[in-house]
Amino acid sequence: MLAAFHFGFLLMSMTSILAEAFQSFPIANKRKTTLPTIAASLQRASEVGPDKKSETNESLRGAIENLVSIIDEPLSPPSAAANQSSIVHIIGTGLCPTLLNLPLSTLYILSQADVVLYDSLGLSYRDICQIVPKHCEVICVGKRGDKKSWKQTDIDELLLEMATEPPDETNKQQRPNKKNIVRLKGGDPFLFGRTRTEIEALRSHNIPYSYTPGISSCIAGPHLGGIPLTDPLLDCQSFSVWSGTDAFGKSWGLKDNDACQGKEWRGLDVDVLVFLMIGRLDKLEALCHSIANGDDREDDARKWSKDTPCAVIQNAGGRNEMGDSSLPVQRVWRSTLENIVPLIKKEDETQTSVSPAVFVVGATASLDLLSQDS
Numbered sequence: 001m002l003a004a005f006h007f008g009f010l011l012m013s014m015t016s017i018l019a020e021a022f023q024s025f026p027i028a029n030k031r032k033t034t035l036p037t038i039a040a041s042l043q044r045a046s047e048v049g050p051d052k053k054s055e056t057n058e059s060l061r062g063a064i065e066n067l068v069s070i071i072d073e074p075l076s077p078p079s080a081a082a083n084q085s086s087i088v089h090i091i092g093t094g095l096c097p098t099l100l101n102l103p104l105s106t107l108y109i110l111s112q113a114d115v116v117l118y119d120s121l122g123l124s125y126r127d128i129c130q131i132v133p134k135h136c137e138v139i140c141v142g143k144r145g146d147k148k149s150w151k152q153t154d155i156d157e158l159l160l161e162m163a164t165e166p167p168d169e170t171n172k173q174q175r176p177n178k179k180n181i182v183r184l185k186g187g188d189p190f191l192f193g194r195t196r197t198e199i200e201a202l203r204s205h206n207i208p209y210s211y212t213p214g215i216s217s218c219i220a221g222p223h224l225g226g227i228p229l230t231d232p233l234l235d236c237q238s239f240s241v242w243s244g245t246d247a248f249g250k251s252w253g254l255k256d257n258d259a260c261q262g263k264e265w266r267g268l269d270v271d272v273l274v275f276l277m278i279g280r281l282d283k284l285e286a287l288c289h290s291i292a293n294g295d296d297r298e299d300d301a302r303k304w305s306k307d308t309p310c311a312v313i314q315n316a317g318g319r320n321e322m323g324d325s326s327l328p329v330q331r332v333w334r335s336t337l338e339n340i341v342p343l344i345k346k347e348d349e350t351q352t353s354v355s356p357a358v359f360v361v362g363a364t365a366s367l368d369l370l371s372q373d374s
Contacts, residue, residue, distance in 0.1 A: 057130060061111040064131075068108050086163040088181045088202055089113075090195060092188040092214020093122045095221060095317050099131060106212055107131065115162045115181045117141050117155070121356055122186035137162075152194050156201040159183060163207045187216040192243055192276060216241075217316060218274045221358030225313035225332045226370035229272050234363040236271040244278025244287060244359065265294035265304055272362030279355025284312070285341040291361060292337040304361070306338035311365040314354045334366060 089109050093102060102110075102123070110116070110131045118128060120142025128138050141158065143149035162181050189195040189211065202209050218241045222229055229239040273291070278284050292306040314331040331354070335343045345351060 057134075060131060061133070064104070064107050064111050068104065071104070085166075086179060086181050086207060088159065088163055088183055088207060088209040089212065090183045090185070090189050090198070090209055091212040092185055092190075092193075092216075094214040095187060095217045095224070097123050097127075097186075097214075099123075099127050103212075109180065109182060109212075112180050113182045114179055115139070116184060117159060117162070117182070118184040119143070119186050122184050128184070152197055156197050159198055160201050160205060160207075163202065164205060185214070187218075188214045191216045191218065191241075217356075217358055218276055221276075221313050221316035222274065222311075222360050222364075224316045224330065224370075225311065225358075225360075226368040227311055227313070227332075227360055228364050228367060228369060229274065229360075231364050231367065234367075236362060236364050238270045239272035239274055239362070240268065240270045241274045241276070244275040244283060265291050268303065272360065272364055275359040275361075278359045279314070279357040280353045281341055281344065281351065284354075284359065287359070288337040288340060304337070306336060308337050308361060309363055309366040310335065310337050310340050310359065310361045312340060312344065312354060313358045313360070315356060316358060332368075334368070337361065 091106055091109065093106070099107065110128070111133070113132045113136050115137045116128055116132060117139050118125070118141070120140065122142075125138060125140065132138065139158070141150045141155045143152075159181070183189075183198065185193050185195070187193065190213070199209065219229070228236075230236050275287065278287060288310070291304050292308065294304065311332060311334045314333075315329045318330040333340060333344055344354060
């Protein structure tokens with residue numbers, strides 16, 4: 001039985017506790033703002049029809065601004081200096097986020113956004129539109145493997161275009177000068193996020209920027225699948241993270257990728273391997289073969305073999321590609337390097353991909369700490 005780990009439920013529980021604490025402070029009572037106010041606004045924003053959406057979103061943004069002013073003034077997002085046209089906020093939204101999963105500082109920055117450039121596996125378009133102002137431009141610049149996607153150079157250019165676009169003097173009321181540009185990325189922007197080129201583009205034009213980290217899928221993915229990356233009882237004290245596909249679309253172990261053939265997995269002094277961007281089954285199968293056969297030592301000295309436990313976590317956290325986080329779409333397959341792909345194909349022989357997926361290799365992959373079964 002798969003156990004669903006619902007961040008929303010946990011946050012709502014924390015909300016109730018924090019609300020009681022807020023009520024004990026006179027300033028909170030004076031402002032009449034509590035965390036449940038925001039939670040209720042988020043819930044209403046997802047339920048009301050288009051005719052009431054604008055009113056509900058205004059209420060949500062107002063509640064966020066009031067709570068920020070109550071907690072601490074420094075939570076306000078950095079704003080562009082008087083002589084600067086824009087500031088870019090580079091924000092990681094973690095794994096499979098919804099608005100309820102995001103920190104208050106991120107919610108506040110979004111509530112003040114003039115432009116949002118977002119990725120495919122981050123916050124959904126629907127959720128973004130629930131919180132940004134009406135004038136905000138929301139543009140998807142996501143990249144997905146084996147699908148037509150934005151080129152990174154084009155994203156860099158678009159970011160610069162939005163940040164350096166001159167003010168529209170004839171339409172200030174409907175479209176304010178761009179002051180807050182948000183670059184939303186799933187997971188953490190600095191981990192396989194290609195954020196460096198975007199920052200270098202901003203630096204080259206002296207455009208100020210801020211950075212907000214997020215929890216990467218390399219950590220949250222296995223954990224949401226019930227798989228700890230370290231475990232003292234199994235003597236697993238370390239793990240390493242890899243991209244299953246390099247910058248040119250090549251994958252470990254595939255015959256057409258000679259540069260990857262020489263990887264000596266036997267030389268890795270690490271207990272658990274974690275791979276991202278490895279959802280295509282032919283690539284996954286080639287990787288399993290490469291790891292299982294990459295150590296030619298005697299059986300008792302081998303680190304990896306065909307019998308090494310492994311697991312694939314698909315749609316970790318229960319989110320699907322359309323952004324509807326209410327659907328229980330998370331899947332976890334546990335097996336060995338030799339049998340994991342045949343196990344997946346056994347359910348559907350025509351299946352060619354399980355993207356988005358995280359692949360874990362090592363002793364902890366056999367665990368399921370979120371299962372309610374004893």
